[in-house]
Amino acid sequence: MRTQLIALSALLSAATPALAAPPDCKALSAYSEARDGLSLLVLIDGRPVCEAYAQGAAATTPLPLYSGTKSLVALMAAAAVEDGLLSLDEPAADTLGEWRQDPVKSRVTLRQLLTMSSGLPSRIGEVPTYAVAVAAPFNAAPGERFQYGPAPYQAFGEVMRRKLEAGGQAPDPLAYLERRVLQPAGAVAAAWRRGPDGQAMMPQGAAMTARDWAKIGEQVRARRAAYRDLFMPSETNHAYAVGWWLPNPGPGAVTASTDLGDGGEAIPRDLVMAAGAGDQRLYVIASHKLVVVRQARLRAESRWSDAEFVRLILKDSIP
Structure with missing residues (x-):
């Protein structure tokens, strides 16, 4: 394990850090690496206070975000709202004409696609093409059930494409996400994987270095108020919002389960988290x-606890 303090000029801030002292980098690194951690980066007010790599990874090593990609897509949706391209609460059928005559699909909103409460089922790890996702039958009414999987985000990809x-x-x-978010x-x-249809995978396609993913976190922190609508709990899972996880009790999911909702008062209520398979994590507090x-x-198996890790981050550091 190699731990180092770094200077990332693009992320520096002159503001006073909110914590009385930096987190214990050795303790955080030990916790992460005992659970197959490869990279760890902690920023306080944009200033790097801990950076650690293990098992051959380095600052220049891009790693798959898996479902952490969904949070990037959520930020793309927010940019599209700002640009007047769409509204999160508009019917998907306004764009997907083939859904207009379907009594179930015609009622689905874009927010429900992105909170995976649309009624569109899918299998985790099996990413359909945009066309297959749009044509797939529903197994629940909109707003009835939280169903974690890639198909709703692929359907949203087709909405964005059109x-x-x-x-x-x-x-x-x-291309739009790169221009408006990254x-x-x-x-x-x-890297960003594309499917057999040539389209970018919306639910799990991105790979980034820890430093680049941290820059996304800094953007979210700086624009927290602007992204407020993304962080409203969904109607079917209060632990999940539009592409981001929240510290609320909820049913969880196979690929990105979290115990944040069981963490008690030690977990800040404004925490938002991007999460992917293998316990890829981006926390913004x-x-x-x-x-x-x-x-x-x-x-295949996880011993990761978000609640324990967040408590470790904040341990002895809150003034």
Whole structure:
């Protein structure tokens, strides 16, 4: 294990850190690496106070975010709202004409697609093409059931593709995301997988270094108020919002289960989290000016506890 303090000039801030003292880097690194952790990066008010790598990973090593990708897509949706391309609460059928005559699909909103409460089922790890996702039958009414999986985000990818095309822009959701989300944050996705249809995978396609993912976290922290609508608990799972996890009790999910809702008062209520398989994590805690990235090797079994890790981050550091 190699632990080092770093200087990331793009992330520096002159503001006073919110914590009385930096977290215990050795303790955080030990906890992460005991659970196959590969990278760890902690920023306080944009200033790096802990950076650690293990098992051959380095600052320049991009790692898959898996379902952490969904949180990037949520930020893309927020940008599309700002640009007047869409509203989160508009019917998906306004864009997906083939859904207009279906008594169930015609009622689905874009928010329900992104909170995975639309009624569109899918299998975790099996990413359909945009067309297959749009054509798939529903197994529940909109707003009735939380069903974690890739299909709703692929359907949203097709909505974005058609919205961009109708607006005279290149019909590539990834190009739009890079321009409106990654570039303003100064971040780069080192890779982004595409499906057999040539379209970018919306639910799990991105790979980033810890430093680049942290820049996304800093963007969220800086624009927390602007992203408020993304962080409203969904109607079917109060632990999940629009692409982001919240510290509320909920049913969880196979690929990104979390015990934040069981963490008690030690877990800040404004925490938001991007999460992916293998316990990939991006925590943003605006009240403490904290951004924390943790990446790991994908494993079949997990011993990761978000509640324990967040408590460790904040231990003896709150003034």
